[in-house]
Amino acid sequence: MTATLLTNIGELTTNVAADGDPCGTLHDAALLMEDGRVAWVGPASEAGDVSSRFARSTTGGVTSVVERGAQRRDETPLEVVDVGGRAVIPGFVDSHTHLVFGGDRADEFESRMAGIPYVAGGIRRTVAATRAASDDELRARLLGFVAELHAQGTTTFEVKTGYDLTVEGEARLARLAREVTDEVTFLGAHVVPAEYADDRDGYVDLVTGPMLEAVKPYAKWFDVFCETGAFTPAETHRILLAGIGADLLPRLHANQLGYGEGVAIGVEYGVWSVDHCTYLSDDDVAALAGSDTVATLLPGVEFSTKHPYPSARRLIDAGVTVALASDCNPGTSFTSSMPLMIALAVREMGMTPGEAVWAATAGGARALNRTDVGQLGVGARADLVVLDAPTRVHLAYRPGVPLVRDVFKDGAPV
Known part of the structure; x- marks a missing residue:
């Protein structure tokens, strides 16, 4: 003792x-x-x-x-x-990260800073690099990110798959992620890989069948990127039903690139968290306020993509539970710094410092269905x-x- x-x-x-x-x-x-x-x-x-x-x-x-x-x-x-x-x-409780991947996309960041807008699709570049990397290479990089997180005060964090998009590869990423956290999320529904470009239904069948079964032993959560250029509302319904049926807990990427049905779908299925929430209608805000679903905001993405920052003030004033997370990933938010998320949320999203710290700790814990962390x-x-x-x-x-x-x-x- x-x-x-x-x-x-x-x-x-x-x-x-x-x-x-x-x-x-x-x-x-x-x-x-x-x-x-x-x-x-x-x-x-x-x-x-x-x-x-x-x-x-x-x-x-x-x-x-x-x-x-x-x-x-x-x-x-x-x-x-x-x-x-x-x-x-x-x-800090970082409830949204993508830490198991190969490669680098600094050139995309440079292009965006020069005025070329972000669109979904760069994920496929990371998929190719991740598939080519060995377990040891991915593990070493993952451990480096974990050290970064700890050095910046993050003690609990989630890690998603989603950068291989094959049955064996997604299971491999989940297995590696499980070595560093219990909060592992299956994100086979990240994008449709190139080899299934002409067979979207076939890929959704793969995600909801063999891939889900292969990843399930390592994962606690599952996620869907419901967005233009990723997965349609109809595909999202199919994947949510399959994940819930497999006794994994649901989350959702939604409303990042524009207005859409993602938030409404997430509330309908009772997902623990809808992440991004950059473009919200009044109906979306009302739906979130009338539910237990957390709105997880990812200001590092807006910083990196030059999209407008969502209004946390609007959500908080409506009674929505708000979390902050880093979305650490190589394409749209290559930072593991929760202190930076707090500074951006205060400066750009209308949060008070106290609200931002709460969202980066207790809010993240709620997004992960945890009561033992995020508070003292x-x-x-x-x-x-x-x-x-x-x-x-x-x-x-x-x-x-x-x-x-x-x-x-x-x-x-x-």
Whole structure:
């Protein structure tokens, strides 16, 4: 058993709503982590009472604390960490990433910045590069991205397949993704691959049959890209029915490139999250507000494609639950930085800093049907970030500055 007491926290974001504050903000706070969970949260002035459960001895300047009365075989050492008035927030929950792929599409980004508009289809370039990559090459790159995520404060993340689009290949991507996260999403319905260009029905049959069966042992979720240039509403219905019938949980890419039926379909099927939501009608907003479906916004995509940013303010004011995610992928948002998503959401999408931090933590947890992460109430996983700043506002106030000082996952430093 291990325990760590963080004390002298200038501002603690718990996301346990209190007194009308959804961020559950505490000042001059302390937090105790034991066995990977949050064991106590309260004022720093009471931290001494918590640590008094433990007996201290100091040797060579290092404080060793052991729980009083404990038998030697189950002694609980306590490490006391003074964070020096810094802010502490829950670890980021990135509910939408595409991290298993080969190749690079920097030339597409350069073209878009020169004024050539984004259209769906570049995915097929990544498919070709991914099919050509070995397991070891894909795994090494994936682990590199995981290290990036951790360094920037992300402690929970989802990973999608979708860059092979063959039965064996999609199973391979899901298997590799499962090595780093339980939140694996089957996205065989990403685009129709070139070899099925003249047989779309045949590809949908493949996705809903042999491919789904091959990927199912590794996946928790399934997803469909319901969009012009990807999958039609009718095809989306077929795929959603098959995925739900296979006991996978549904998600949806929708309304990224223009107005369409995707959001309405997602709400109809009770998907956990509709992602992108760039182009929304009033009926779409009303449908989301009347449902439990999360609207996951991906501002890195708008940054990279020059599409207009969606209005998070419009959604929040209507009562929609909003999450923020990176959509880290090689074509339209090649960033793993949740702090950047927060800064963009505040600057371009009408969110307050508190709303953006909540959306990047608790909102992402809701999009993944998780209650144990994204918040720091007693019993939650001890996944948290110490910022080298006095408040969470600095994530938007100082964009591009590496403010993540320390990251704890399951109570241990990352």
